[in-house]
Amino acid sequence: MTGPDETYAAILGATSQIEWQALERHFAAGNLLSVSRELDLVEVAGAFTRDDTGQVRRWMEDKQLGPASDEEAADWSRRNPDTLWAVVIRPWVLVQERAATH
Template structure:
């Protein structure tokens, strides 16, 4: 069995926790995409970098990926969760709220 691709590893290294304040401007610019918790944030970013439009379209059509909504933004602004993770895949910023682990 082989490990993750070099691209996956590079994206994983560029993925980090982030505060909502740092994401607000990307939301305002319309470049913030919300990734559902069921998906692997790094796999989604890898699909973008690999130009896998079919897979990206499937996620969008299923509602697992899409522009961050006003209600999500309001919720994140109010709660300022420490469980937001993001990665930049220009021109997009992908964000995912992960469940807390104890």
């Protein structure tokens, strides 16, 4: 059995920067969830792996997590930002646009 630190490290290792074009098919399939910048993407993914529905529901109610919107998809398609990060927690792909570090 893995502990919380090992799970966090495993998810962190599976998280990567990604181009919008690689996410488009997941958006079209309805499997792309947008994570607000205020949250830790790895922590959100961890809540999914632990099946912490209470926490996931709170984030959704607070509009910090939810299906990627048509507006977000259009914006990402137009800009193709290099600040998108994603992790797969089947059947979902969690995506977060991070602030640019310039």
